Amino acid sequence: MPLLDALGLDLERRPDAPLHRQLYERLIDGIAAGAIKPGEKLPSTRDLAQFLGVSRNTIMLAFEHLTAEGFLEGQSGSGTYVAREPPSKAATPAPARINPALRAAGTLDRSFACGAGFADVPATLRHMRRPVPFRSNFPAVDAFPVQVWAKLAADIYRKMSPELAGELMGEGDPQGYAPLREAIVEHVTLGRGLVCRPENVVVFAGAQHAVDLACRILLTEGETAWCEDPGYDGAYASVTAAGARPVAVPVDADGLDVAAGVARAPDARLAYVSPSKQFPLGMSLSLERRRALLDWAGRADAWILEDDYDAEFRYAGRPLPALHALDREARVIYLGTFSKTLFPGIRLGFAVVPDALVEAFVAARSVTGRYSPMLEQALVARFMSEGHFASHVRRMRKLYAQRQAHLLDALARRLGNWMTPEPTDTGMEIVARLRPGLSARRVAAAAVQEGLELMPLSALAREAEVDDLLTIGFSAFSAEQMDEGVETLRTVLLRLESTSRAP
Structure with missing residues (x-):
């Protein structure tokens, strides 16, 4: 060339x-x-x-x-x-894959320091969400029914009456578009066993928005909250930002260790948990543990945030009912998201909250972004009510099962000397255990240099020893992309192996 x-x-x-x-x-x-x-x-x-x-x-x-x-x-x-008229050379181009605005904000000569609550926001929350192999928890945007979506959007605009225009193009309801809340109730009632009404649903700009607002409402400065270890870093960040103290609670094969949580912080005000598929390890919270968690919440007058982030994508057998479905004392706030079932850019999620908390959540929502865009809410409501959402989820279950099978085969054939992947029956990623002597952090750091993204579980751990574990996402990638990614990762591992053997 x-x-x-x-x-x-x-x-x-x-x-x-x-x-x-x-x-x-x-x-x-x-x-x-x-x-x-x-x-x-x-x-x-x-x-x-x-x-x-x-x-x-x-x-x-x-x-x-x-x-x-x-x-x-x-x-x-x-x-x-x-470009025929390219810009002049950038003096200090922004680092790759990090929001330039965030980097710029961090280099300004400010006269004040960041508040303690936001001083240690995890870097993982700042990444632009783009499908780089093998990013976890990223849906198959390549398989999204764009033509159906476009036709629904065009139909909404084409048939918009002056009255509907005033509703969808004017100011919205902080609680969320009523037809969308009705569609959400039907979805969680049939699919997850919840018993609720549209009045219990509050629409948010994604599940993280709901987690953050729940922490602000339910926690006061100095109180404690249980968080899974390893676990979702957004929960730790939100608890800290609310002025409270996150307490790392270990997980095992049965999920969150409730007894350990009681021993560490019996009077905690809140517990964040992902019972359907623990993030990031992947196990389900056992029925015995679910009952123990609900019993503790009732005794301690505590609240439970149930993050049901990808329960729709279960390939085998029937899942346990949502924790919310077992709750008889109205202690559980159920969280769902369309970022995983549809696409991340939609930025819509929801919470199903107990009657006693509805007014507090709606009032708080009205001063934190006021409301989510109404046209997007109307489009999702149509997508759900006309059956497209259920059809899309069924297609994605089949596709994700196929993609996982392809990845497992490729890993076994090409990377079996370095790792043992664990199949999953739910979700968008698997966990792989590295052979003794390999560090997940080191492997992930080397993979980044080659354009790959792997998540070392130690990045999500506080006390848990998990530096031999990686998450490897498969949902967003074609067979060709995964094959190429596996070969690149093989090159990375061979290089690390040769380096460790060098005198």
């Missing part, structure tokens, strides 16, 4: 500069120096990856950032070209 030979794109594997970042900077330098002319066509991502000896994901990451910043232009069916 004469163009690339002229540029001298000799990428180096360095911990301080991922390969995609190096390529991004080299191409900007080439454009700024005139070595790559405006309007000039670049090699395909596949050809460029082969030429440089890197994964295709590395090339795609670099191209995506250059396109977003105006240096490159993609032409459908033709390829990628240098």
